[in-house]
Amino acid sequence: MNAGGGIRFDVVTLFPDFVRAAVSYGVAARACARGLLQLVAWNPRDYARDRHRSVDDRPYGGGPGMVMKVEPLRDAIQAARTAVADRASVICLSPQGRLLDQVRVQELSQHSRLILLCGRYEGIDERLIEAEVDEECSIGDYVLSGGELPAMIVIDAVARLVPGVLGHPGSAGQDSFGAGLLDCPHYTRPVEIGGRRTPEVLLSGDHQAVARWRHKQALGRTWLRRPELLERCMLDAQARSLLQEFIDEYQG
Numbered sequence: 001m002n003a004g005g006g007i008r009f010d011v012v013t014l015f016p017d018f019v020r021a022a023v024s025y026g027v028a029a030r031a032c033a034r035g036l037l038q039l040v041a042w043n044p045r046d047y048a049r050d051r052h053r054s055v056d057d058r059p060y061g062g063g064p065g066m067v068m069k070v071e072p073l074r075d076a077i078q079a080a081r082t083a084v085a086d087r088a089s090v091i092c093l094s095p096q097g098r099l100l101d102q103v104r105v106q107e108l109s110q111h112s113r114l115i116l117l118c119g120r121y122e123g124i125d126e127r128l129i130e131a132e133v134d135e136e137c138s139i140g141d142y143v144l145s146g147g148e149l150p151a152m153i154v155i156d157a158v159a160r161l162v163p164g165v166l167g168h169p170g171s172a173g174q175d176s177f178g179a180g181l182l183d184c185p186h187y188t189r190p191v192e193i194g195g196r197r198t199p200e201v202l203l204s205g206d207h208q209a210v211a212r213w214r215h216k217q218a219l220g221r222t223w224l225r226r227p228e229l230l231e232r233c234m235l236d237a238q239a240r241s242l243l244q245e246f247i248d249e250y251q252g
């Protein structure tokens with residue numbers, strides 16, 4: 001985060017309006033209005049020197065499609081770097097990157113600024129990646145037509161962790177996923193609908209019992225749906241006994 005406690009994203013993309021949508025709605029839009037979040041887009045086409053303003057060219061070695069050229073990307077990144085004094089990490093969103101998870105999102109939220117590079121076509125000339133990219137980041141093992149959607153996901157996930165962005169800071173902290181667990185179930189009015197009633201503990205007003213129930217549900221759901229996540233988070237004695245209680249009830 002920067003001096004103001006906010007974060008600035010410089011996004012290098014052929015589709016600036018596309019990525020701007022990431023900060024045009026909801027909490028992210030409010031955070032922008034309050035100067036906690038900034039998004040500046042840089043279009044490599046503005047840095048394409050030739051008459052046709054080309055940003056791509058045919059692949060050496062043949063093969064289908066086109067490859068993004070070094071120069072326009074390099075010059076767009078350089079323009080982003082010099083726009084703000086703070087040193088910036090350059091992250092390329094790509095299928096070859098390190099898998100993004102909440103731990104990595106929390107690490108990224110410590111930066112005051114990040115430059116996000118969005119590839120299109122068949123990919124980016126490797127020499128640009130070697131010369132300019134600090135790390136490659138993947139949002140999952142699937143192929144997209146561009147890095148813009150992954151960039152928007154990084155922006156949203158990181159922005160939520162910037163102090164002041166979420167109305168209720170607790171919810172970000174309390175996010176079970178922040179603790180490596182899946183979230184507990186949520187309920188709101190009416191108390192009963194479609195023959196399904198809200199769990200009584202949530203109506204009891206007993207905040208300690210509610211917190212205990214929510215933690216137990218988060219543990220139980222993680223055990224049922226994503227047991228591999230449980231191995232990664234070190235459960236303390238209280239959590240282990242809560243989970244055992246859930247398992248005993250589940251197995252009936």
Ligand SMILES: NC(=O)c1ccc(NCc2ccccc2N2CCOCC2)nc1
Pocket residue numbers: 093094095118119120121122123124137138139140141142143144145146147150
């Ligand atoms: N999982 C992800 O985070 C993810 C990210 C980007 C992405 N695509 C843009 C891209 C960016 C960089 C290199 C190659 C490519 N691709 C271009 C299109 O062809 C496939 C390779 N796809 C999936």
